Amino acid sequence: MLKEAMRINREYNISLYTKWLGIYFLLLIVTGMGIGMMGSLLRLFAAIPIIIWLINDHRVRVTGTVLSSICFLIVCAATVYWSIDMEKSISRTMTQAMFLVLLMSASYYCYNAREIEYLKSCLIWSSRISAIVLLCTGTYSAGRLLLSGMITEDPNYLCGYFLFAISNAVAQIMNSGTTMRNKCLFTVEILLYTYIVFSTGSRGGMFAVAATIVAQILIFQDSNTNRGVIVKKVLVAIMILLFAYFATSLLPSEVASRFTTQAIKESNGTGRYDLWKDALNAWNNSTLFRQILGYGTAAIRKVTYLFPFHRHNVLHNVFIENLVEIGAIGLAAYVIQILSFWGVALKTKNLFSVAILAGMLVLSLSTSIYAFKPYWNIMLYVVCVGCMAKSEEALDSSHIY
Numbered sequence: 398m399l400k401e402a403m404r405i406n407r408e409y410n411i412s413l414y415t416k417w418l419g420i421y422f423l424l425l426i427v428t429g430m431g432i433g434m435m436g437s438l439l440r441l442f443a444a445i446p447i448i449i450w451l452i453n454d455h456r457v458r459v460t461g462t463v464l465s466s467i468c469f470l471i472v473c474a475a476t477v478y479w480s481i482d483m484e485k486s487i488s489r490t491m492t493q494a495m496f497l498v499l500l501m502s503a504s505y506y507c508y509n510a511r512e513i514e515y516l517k518s519c520l521i522w523s524s525r526i527s528a529i530v531l532l533c534t535g536t537y538s539a540g541r542l543l544l545s546g547m548i549t550e551d552p553n554y555l556c557g558y559f560l561f562a563i564s565n566a567v568a569q570i571m572n573s574g575t576t577m578r579n580k581c582l583f584t585v586e587i588l589l590y591t592y593i594v595f596s597t598g599s600r601g602g603m604f605a606v607a608a609t610i611v612a613q614i615l616i617f618q619d620s621n622t623n624r625g626v627i628v629k630k631v632l633v634a635i636m637i638l639l640f641a642y643f644a645t646s647l648l649p650s651e652v653a654s655r656f657t658t659q660a661i662k663e664s665n666g667t668g669r670y671d672l673w674k675d676a677l678n679a680w681n682n683s684t685l686f687r688q689i690l691g692y693g694t695a696a697i698r699k700v701t702y703l704f705p706f707h708r709h710n711v712l713h714n715v716f717i718e719n720l721v722e723i724g725a726i727g728l729a730a731y732v733i734q735i736l737s738f739w740g741v742a743l744k745t746k747n748l749f750s751v752a753i754l755a756g757m758l759v760l761s762l763s764t765s766i767y768a769f770k771p772y773w774n775i776m777l778y779v780v781c782v783g784c785m786a787k788s789e790e791a792l793d794s795s796h797i798y
Contacts (some may be wrong), residue, residue, distance in 0.1 A: 398400060398622055403723075404451055405536055407444075410509065410511070410512075410514055410760045411511060412506065412511050412512065413449055414446055414449045414450060414502070414506055415506070415512045415515065415516065415781075416455070417446045417449060418441060418446045418503060418516075418777070419515055419516050419518075419519035419780075420519070421439070421445070421446060421774075422519040422520050422523065422774050422778075423441045423518060423519040423523050423526070424438075424442055424523070424526075425440060425524075425526070425527060425550060425558060425770055425771060426523070426526055426527045426530050426743055427439050427560065427596050428550075428552040428770045429548040429549050430547060430548045431549075431728055439770060440495075443499055444496070444630065444690075445614075446499070446502055446503075447498055447502050447675055448503075449502075450505060451502075454505065456505055456626040457501045457504070457505060458504050459504050460504050460741075460780070460783065460784075461737045462500065462501060462504065462606075462734075462737045462738055462741060462779070462783070463497075463501055463504050463778070463780075465730075465737040466496070466734055467497065467736040468730050468733070468734070469730045469731055469733075469734045470490070470493050470497050471672050472548045472723055472726060472727045472730045473486075473489065473490045473493050473723060474494075474692040475728070476690065476691055476692075476694050476722070476723050476724075477490060477693065477694070479686075479692075479693065480692065480693020480694070480696050481491075481692050481693055481696050481699050482692075482693055482695065482698070482699045483693070483720075484652065484693035485693075485761045486692075486693040486694045486695050486696060486697060487583055488695065489695035489767065489768075490562055490694060492554060492767070492768045493529065493694075493767075493768075496725065496768070496773055497771075497776065500776070500780060503777050503784075504784060506784060507785070507787075508781050508782075508784055508785040509697075509713075509785065512781055512785075513781060513785050516707035516778055516781055517749065517778070519560050520561040520774060521561050521565045522549040522694075523558070523561060523771075523774070524559045524562030524563070524590075525562055525586075526746070527558040527559065527681045528558075528562075528589065528590065529556065530544070530548060531544050531593065534547075534594070538649045539652075540598070540648070540649035540650075541596070541597060542593065542596035542597050542598075548685040551686060551764075552597035552600075552765050553597075553599045553601045553602050553760075553763065554760075554764060554766065554769060555597060555599070555602065556594050556599050556601075556605055556773070557602065557605060557759075557766070557769065558592065558771055559590050559594065559606065559758065560605065560606065560609045560752075560771065560775075561753060561771070561774075561775075562586065563587065563590050563606060563609055563610065564609050564613050564752040565583075565749065565750075566584075566586045566587045566590075566751055566754075567587065567610055567613045567614060567617075567618055567633060567637075568719040568748070568749065568752075569583045570584060570587070570633055571585050571617050571619065571626070571629045571633055573619050574618060574619075579602060585637070587636075587637065587640060588640050590606070590639055591637070591644045592644040593662045594606050594644075595641070595644045595648055595652070595653075595656065596644075596652065597769070597782045598652045598655050598658065600616055600667075600763075601713075601760060601762075601764060602658065602761035604760075604763070605759045606756060608755045608758070608759040609752050609756030610637060610752075610754055611753035611755075612751060612752040613748070613752035614630045614633060614634055615630075616748050616752065617630065617748065618748065622732045626671065642665075642733050647748075657736060663759070665756055666713075666763070667762060668674055668707065669706040669712075669713045670709060670734070672706070672708065672710065672712050672713065672714075673714055675701070675704065675707060675754060676700075676706075676712050676717050676718070676721050677717065677720075678702040678704065678705075678721075678759070679703070679706075679721060680721050680768065681702065682764040687724065688724060688725060689724045689726055690723070690726060690727050691722045691723040691724035691727055692721065692722060693722060693723075694722050694723050694727075694766075697710065697712060697718055697721060697722055698710070699751075700721055706769050711765045712765065713763055713764055713765055713767060714762055714763065715731070715761040715762075715764075715766060715767065716728065716732075716761070716762070718765055729757055733760070738754065738779050739751075739777050740786070741780070741782070742779050744783075744786075745779075745782050745783055745786045747779065747782045750775060750778060750779045750782065751773045754775060754779075757769075757771070757772045791794075
């Protein structure tokens with residue numbers, strides 16, 4: 398009886414911490430709203446679940462994701478001492494430290510199914526709110542839909558905000574348990590996001606969205622039946638390709654032309670390929686110390702002045718940027734950190750998270766998403782799912798009757 402009561406209690410209660418973590422997820426779009434020296438407005442909301450954790454208990458459960466994140470932070474912090482841009486390195490390290498504290502707070506709690514569903518719903522609605530804000534306040538420049546003004550975000554990054562709702566909509570359309578009315582609504586939602594993504598003119602964002610959709614289609618499993626799943630997957634894939642064709646036909650010619658095969662080939666990655674080649678040449682021509690330990694986290698712009706670079710900018714590739722900034726050891730630490738989250742998502746069979754992580758991984762190949770809040774949010778969600786799985790295992794193995 399007591400064991401059954403514990404199950405019922407876990408099933409229906411949403412803790413104060415979880416409520417505020419969900420609010421933090423929900424208000425994703427305000428990360429583009431600056432508040433002076435404080436950075437983005439979202440930082441204030443990130444502090445609330447941390448404060449709740451510190452007041453209530455402030456203990457830490459050392460999971461694989463927490464341990465790998467601690468190791469990565471230590472590597473970043475160490476590079477401050479030999480950084481060629483100490484101020485930027487300190488700032489980047491503090492940002493990574495804030496994420497680690499938020500991660501440690503999330504990893505401590507045991508979540509129930511309702512809390513996980515609540516957090517997932519907040520992630521999905523963060524995409525929808527972001528889309529509404531973009532459509533209501535966005536402006537056009539050279540035919541491209543941009544978010545600027547009070548809330549500002551790079552169009553490449555902005556596409557990453559929509560991955561939560563896109564992943565969910567694709568799964569719901571294929572799910573036999575979804576009503577026909579809701580399938581139609583999710584279809585309209587997919588069409589809307591397809592148009593928005595192409596309207597931004599972001600090719601990197603398009604590839605990230607495509608990766609999420611492809612991953613979701615490939616790994617989808619119908620919880621109600623296995624009949625006709627392959628047919629559903631093929632039909633959904635065809636439908637989305639038709640949506641993409643329809644969306645590009647509505648765009649101004651200068652924007653639509655960005656997505657042609659010829660334009661993508663001739664763009665040279667919008668200068669990214671030259672940057673990557675220059676960065677790899679710089680690493681090859683560096684001393685052994687710099688190759689192993691780097692020039693300092695966030696110091697990439699100053700590195701571009703030490704070697705012949707085509708232009709002085711961030712590298713728009715997290716992996717190459719880590720290799721140069723924090724060296725081979727730092728890159729290894731970063732890869733291990735990312736793999737730890739993938740491991741939890743795969744172990745718990747949380748297909749929603751796997752699909753979004755696939756999109757984020759592709760996005761990280763063309764952007765510098767170190768402190769990218771949608772990436773942080775799916776990582777935090779994965780940790781919560783992992784904690785729920787562990788708490789269920791512990792309860793099932795207990796001998797309470």
